[in-house]
Amino acid sequence: MKKTYNKSLLFLTLIVLLSSIFLSAxxxxxxxxxxxxxVFYEIFVRSFKDSNGDGIGDFNGIIEMLDYLNDGDPNTTHDLGIGGIWLMPINPSPSYHGYDVSDYKAVNPDYGTLEDFKNLIKECHKRGIRVVMDFVINHTASDHPWFEGSIDPESEYRDWYVWTDKRPDNTSGPWGSNAWYQKGGTWYYAPFWSEMPDLNYHTPEVTEAIYDATKFWLDLGVDGFRVDAARYLYEEGYILQDxxxxxxxxxxWYRYYLKLNDRAYTVGEVWTDxxxxxxxxxxxxxxEQYFMFDLAKDLVGSxxxxxxxxxSGAFTKALDAFPRGDFASFLTNHDQNRLASVLDEDLTKQKLAAFLLLTGPGTPYLYYGEEIGMTGEKPDEDIRKPMQWSDKNYGGFSRTIPWRRLNDGWTVNNVEAQNADPDSLLNWYRQLINLRNSQALLRTGNYLPIQSNCRSLYVVLREQDGQQMLVIANLKDDTVENCSLTIKESTIQGEYTAEMLMGAPLFxxxxxxxxxxxxxxxxxxxxxAAETFIIILNP
Ligand SMILES: [Ca+2]
Ligand SMILES: [Ca+2]
Ligand SMILES: [Ca+2]
Structure with missing residues (x-):
């Protein structure tokens, strides 16, 4: 009897063990x-949250703050409701920003260990947050062993970079500035900067190495890549971009990575029209998607x-190029002056810009701090400053002097302060994202602009599968009267009653x-002035 008991216990233990292995795998x-x-959220790891008191943001810091982005419970709305994060470069790099990689298959020790990163992925996935990492593959850092090797003309890495024995006739890069630098009496191509030499994609081994890195990160569990400087991979004679x-x-590459993971996602920085x-x-x-730079400019401008x-014309143009909203929308990113600064720190205008972005088609991206109206104008370091969490020391970002000084005014403007104010920008973002998450029409509904004699009145009909809603905003800081609506044709007919999802009753x-x-x-x-509405139309 005893023996049998032991046997079945052993068997049970084995089952439990096996199933837990199976589940985690x-x-x-x-x-x-x-x-x-x-809705995606772009994070500069160095500036988001420092967990170990060295003044530099890190993976464990992000984990500490994940519940701010998404607590994993769709029924709570005190979080932002973010469904994906884009991490700016996490590979080892000699620069503070990381847009020059020294090792494609390792993480920056400033940010933690590979185990920490795996843990971050696990904690994100628990909450339904997907993790997309920056992939900087047009060029490397000048201290990358491949480049250091290639300086020797006899090296097997020589052709991994673009070298020429004599000074090129034309030394201009794609945007006109100098692109060629001299080393050891020969010249190499580096349009971004002397210390960011371009990889030579005419050499098949370069593609193999980048494919290898692709596999490395997908195997590790990342959900996709944001591809930096994608326009500049190959130079073909005088054609230096696209x-x-x-x-x-x-x-x-698209076909390759889908074979590895058919749910992986890519979004390209092809910074052009x-x-x-x-x-x-x-x-x-x-x-899978590309950032719509034209759209961003028009949304902020409008x-x-x-x-x-x-x-509405900007959205229509993006939809013409990428039907069904297969594009990445945003207002500003880490290369641009911050939204709050562009809009003269006008809270109403920031709220309107957020409204347009988060009720429109596409996959929206926020840049960290945009949701609390963080300010910042170039140089780049100043649009990538530490996140303002609270009025405690160093804005709750770190317990020591941060790598870069916080914005003035962080004691007043921070997450904690905006949590307490129901009318804050942060609570506005929360409301909009949670509405978007709950309303498929806002995410993927067809987009039909309605004209008005009132120039500042933005009116759009979103419809899909027999459901429809109106998205309306007065973009002006002034009352408008006697406004009328005109559309030549649409997919819906007859009378509809209005159900207000957001805003005071309008009709x-x-x-x-x-x-x-x-x-x-x-x-x-x-x-x-600046009144906004989301109205479900019930037949
Ligand atoms: Ca740190
Ligand atoms: Ca929630
Ligand atoms: Ca290139």
């Missing part, structure tokens, strides 16, 4: 095209000098004509 797969349903080989490279970006998906997809048509019902048109349909009441 097989985290549930994320849903297909998960990126279409999330060259056919560059575009082809990404299309091959939308019509050029579109070519990266022709004839086949190069990356709030700065109120123009509803500029805002009880609205009637669309037979072809779905509205002809100078008048809104009876005046609309206050």
């Amino acid at each position: 097989c985290q549930p797969k994320p849903p297909k095209a998960w990126w279409k349903d999330v 060259s056919p080989k560059t575009i082809k490279w990404f299309q091959d 939308t019509s050029m970006i579109k070519r990266y998906n022709q004839p086949t997809k190069g990356m 709030v700065y000098s109120p123009s509803a048509w500029r805002a 009880e019902s609205i009637s669309f004509e037979e072809n779905g048109a509205l002809t100078e349909w008048s809104i009876e009441r005046a609309i206050e």
Whole structure:
């Protein structure tokens, strides 16, 4: 009897052990095209949260603050409701920003260990947050062993970089500044900076090495990559950007990484106009999404000098190039002056810009600190300052002097202070993101701009699967009156009653004509300065 008992206990232990191994090895797969349903948050690790008191933000610091981004419970709304983070470069690098990598298969020791990073991924996934890392593959750091090796003309790494024996006739790079530097009587190509030499993609071993790094991080559990400086991979004669080989490279890479992980995501920094970006998906997809720089400029601009048509026109243009909203939308990023500074620290304007971004199509990205109106103007270090968490020492960022001084005014403007104020920018962002998370129409609904005689009145019909809503904002800091709505045709007809999801009641019902048109349909009441509405239309 005793023996049998022991046997069954052993068997039970084995089952428990095996199933726990099985469970940890097989985290549930994320849903297909998960990126279409999330709001991303861009983090500069050095500046987000320092956990060990060296004045430098780190992986464990991010873990400490994950509940701020998303507590993993969709029923609570005190968190931001973020579904993905983009980590600016985490590889070893000689620079503070990391946009020059010294080792593609390691993490920056300033930020922690590889184990810490794995733990960060695990903690993110627990909360339904996907992790996307910056992938800086056009160039390396000048202290990368590949480059150090390549300085010797006899080295096996010589052709991994772009060397030439005599001074090139034209030394300009893609944007006109000097791109060639001399070493040992020969010249190498480095359009970004002498210490950021370009890899030579004409050498197949370079692609192999980058494929290898791709696999390394996907195997480790990252959910995808943000590709830095993607336009500049290949130089083909005088073509230094968007060259056919560059575009082809990404299309091959796309197929490669999907074979490794069919739920992985990529988003490209192809910093140019939308019509050029579109070519990266022709004839086949190069990356899952691209950042829409034109859109960002227009959204911010349409709030700065109120123009509803500029805002809706910008979304329409992005949708023309990337139907179904397969693009990454944003207001500003780590390379641009911060939104609060661009908008003269005007709280109302920041709220309107956030409203446009978070009720529009695309996958929205926030830049850390944007949600509390952190200010910052170039140089770059000043748009990448430590996060302002509280009025405690060093803004709650660190217990020692941070790597860079905090913004003036952090004692007044910080997360803790804005938590306490129901009308704060932070609570506005929370409300908008949680609404977006709960309303599929805001994320993926068709987008039909409605014209108004009131130039500052942004009105859009979002519809999909027999459901519809109106998204409305007065972009002006002034009341507008006698506004009417006009659309030539749409997909909905007849009378709908208004159910307010956000904002004070505007009208009880609205009637669309037979072809779905509205002809100078008048809104009876005046609309206050910067008033916003999200209205579900019930048949
Ligand atoms: Ca630290
Ligand atoms: Ca929550
Ligand atoms: Ca290049």
